[in-house]
Amino acid sequence: MPKTPPLAPGLHPDSLLAHGGGGHDPATGAVVPPIPTATTFVRDEAYAPVSPDHVYSRDDNALYRKTEGLIAALEGGAESRLFASGMAAIAAVARSVAPGGTLLVQSGIYWGTTLFLRKLCARNKVALIEADAGDPQAFLDEISVTRPDLVWLEVPSNPFLQVADIKSISERCRQAGTLLAVDATAATPLILKPLALGADLVMHSATKALNGHSDLLGGVVTSADAGNKAWGLVKEERKLAGAVLGSFETWLLLRGLRTLALRVERMNANAMAVAAFLENHPKVEAVLYPGLAGHPEHDLAKSQMQGGFGSLMSVLIKGGKAEALTVAGALDLFQRATSLGGTESLVEHRFTIEGEGSGIPENLLRLSIGIEHGDDLIADLDQALACL
Numbered sequence: 547m548p549k550t551p552p553l554a555p556g557l558h559p560d561s562l563l564a565h566g567g568g569g570h571d572p573a574t575g576a577v578v579p580p581i582p583t584a585t586t587f588v589r590d591e592a593y594a595p596v597s598p599d600h601v602y603s604r605d606d607n608a609l610y611r612k613t614e615g616l617i618a619a620l621e622g623g624a625e626s627r628l629f630a631s632g633m634a635a636i637a638a639v640a641r642s643v644a645p646g647g648t649l650l651v652q653s654g655i656y657w658g659t660t661l662f663l664r665k666l667c668a669r670n671k672v673a674l675i676e677a678d679a680g681d682p683q684a685f686l687d688e689i690s691v692t693r694p695d696l697v698w699l700e701v702p703s704n705p706f707l708q709v710a711d712i713k714s715i716s717e718r719c720r721q722a723g724t725l726l727a728v729d730a731t732a733a734t735p736l737i738l739k740p741l742a743l744g745a746d747l748v749m750h751s752a753t754k755a756l757n758g759h760s761d762l763l764g765g766v767v768t769s770a771d772a773g774n775k776a777w778g779l780v781k782e783e784r785k786l787a788g789a790v791l792g793s794f795e796t797w798l799l800l801r802g803l804r805t806l807a808l809r810v811e812r813m814n815a816n817a818m819a820v821a822a823f824l825e826n827h828p829k830v831e832a833v834l835y836p837g838l839a840g841h842p843e844h845d846l847a848k849s850q851m852q853g854g855f856g857s858l859m860s861v862l863i864k865g866g867k868a869e870a871l872t873v874a875g876a877l878d879l880f881q882r883a884t885s886l887g888g889t890e891s892l893v894e895h896r897f898t899i900e901g902e903g904s905g906i907p908e909n910l911l912r913l914s915i916g917i918e919h920g921d922d923l924i925a926d927l928d929q930a931l932a933c934l
């Protein structure tokens with residue numbers, strides 16, 4: 547069987563995705579790759595690996611390479627590595643900061659990240675600074691003054707949908723000799739490309755829209771530069787520390803990626819329509835969504851993102867916790883569950899999860915908008931809000 551020719555250069559991401567990165571299985575001609583189940587691979591009589599790319603599955607296998615190659619192409623990066631979850635990917639990057647170093651993290655981001663970084667830094671004697679990216683000048687000043695080893699951003703942030711200015715932060719990081727990593731989970735690589743804006747690393751929880759079917763945990767980190775030191779340490783976390791994604795999950799992820807462009811298009815359109823509906827509803831205090839003209843960083847979001855503003859939003863219900871829970875409880879089509887980026891729309895009362903002291907408003911409902919018909923989503927929200 548001849549070697550699979552690569553897909554023609556210059557294809558749109560949609561086409562790359564539709565072909566799962568391109569090519570067919572060289573052994574059989576199958577258009578979908580097999581799931582490699584072997585953990586180990588033989589050597590010949592001279593003790594050379596029979597296939598030089600196959601030694602042991604914690605290091606690598608053909609399916610990881612194919613999936614990582616596709617994601618690196620989407621991000622415009624040099625290399626990607628898959629991890630066992632989004633948090634494993636975040637941990638791999640955060641652990642690149644040595645004891646005695648400094649990590650500057652945007653405040654008000656995914657609670658799991660904040661919690662993990664607080665614990666990790668305290669244990670490893672890394673100074674952790676939490677700074678509000680909503681005050682852009684103060685954030686830039688903090689980088690210049692503290693010259694951290696790593697800056698961690700989340701764009702847009704979960705659940706406040708804050709949009710940090712990646713380009714200006716990356717320029718300041720370069721001046722300070724700081725590595726910039728961006729969690730772009732809520733955007734997807736189709737609408738936000740942090741590496742093109744100057745970030746060194748971009749990370750996604752593949753559990754969310756990349757896979758899109760709420761049926762696997764995964765994470766991925768992509769580096770702009772294959773040679774930088776921090777990237778070498780991230781790769782060690784995968785290969786030596788073993789935070790590797792299973793082959794079956796990788797196969798599911800690659801299958802999910804085939805429809806990413808279609809899903810993102812529908813989710814973005816639905817989210818925009820839902821946000822516009824909620825913004826004008828008398829029972830709603832505010833809608834946090836970067837696609838709305840009233841969002842404080844709408845112009846920045848428009849210039850940083852292409853083709854939409856993502857499928858995540860938060861809505862502040864007039865009243866308090868009781869009113870928010872009444873609306874959540876009355877929704878029929880939206881499912882009451884955590885997570886985001888799946889085909890099905892979800893609602894979550896974040897205060898119930900994060901609790902007192904988290905800074906989450908008690909009247910906030912986070913919505914992850916799926917691929918249902920937009921009219922059905924709006925009708926569901928309408929009837930739930932009518933219960934107040």
Ligand code: PLP
Binds near residue numbers: 659
């Ligand atoms: N980053 C963001 C923005 C998230 O929302 C989440 C999970 O909700 C994560 C990272 C963690 O990903 P995972 O659940 O795959 O570990």
